[in-house]
Amino acid sequence: MEENLIICEENYFSQENEMKYCGSSQIKSFMDCEAKTLAKIKGEYKEENTTALLVGSYVDAAVSQTLDIFKAKHPEILKKDGSLKSEYVKADYILNRIEKDELFMKYISGDHQTIMLGEINSVPIKIKIDSYFPNKCIVDLKCVKSFESIWNDKTKMKENFVDYWKYTLQGALYQEIVRQNTGKKLPFFIAAVTKETEPDLALLAIPDEELEKQLLIIHEILPHIRNLKEGLILPKRCEKCDYCKMTKKLDCIIDYRDL
Ligand SMILES: [Zn+2]
Structure with missing residues (x-):
């Protein structure tokens, strides 16, 4: 037994914990591109943090009162005087807007960044809930581009942004692990x-x-993901993401109409 590892906010996404546990971002990422995700877990590839992504994470951190940790991890968002760079000022605007809405504030005022562990299909699972109300409900905060539906190239149709970003899968994982820990099946809200x-x-x-x-x-x-992580099967490449482009090796000539 080596249960001496304590999982917390600071090491939640550490290489060690990403290898040991499956979380919702990891499962979603494996569904997008197995090769990229495995390279990320092994520390062989790091995804670029885009401005849009960091704005969302900033809002998340501010709401869950972990802004200090966030600023320490992302010094690139601050000017020398400690104020936000212009491209991140929007994050403050979003925060001000949220704070004006009583009901919204109520739903994001649960226990912040609640971490729980569990197991599904013999695979260790970790979850981190944005706003947890014990015995009541599970709430996740999402900062998205817009509420408009998004074209999914895989399903060849426009999807509700909740479906497109697989937030329903995330909710299912949260609901199940909370049930395992507390014996209660709680409603999931975004x-x-x-x-x-x-x-x-x-x-x-x-x-x-x-x-x-x-x-x-x-x-x-999950069993498929476990096999990938244990190196029992080779990861599939999506040939669309930045990782696949970066590691692509040409070995033939193709008809331009097949591009
Ligand atoms: Zn890929």
């Missing part, structure tokens, strides 16, 4: 805010029937 010039707000309920469907998908994919 508190969503957009990064538009004038941010839009919504509190979204994800029906249990949708979460149950997603839990089945999680059950199905």
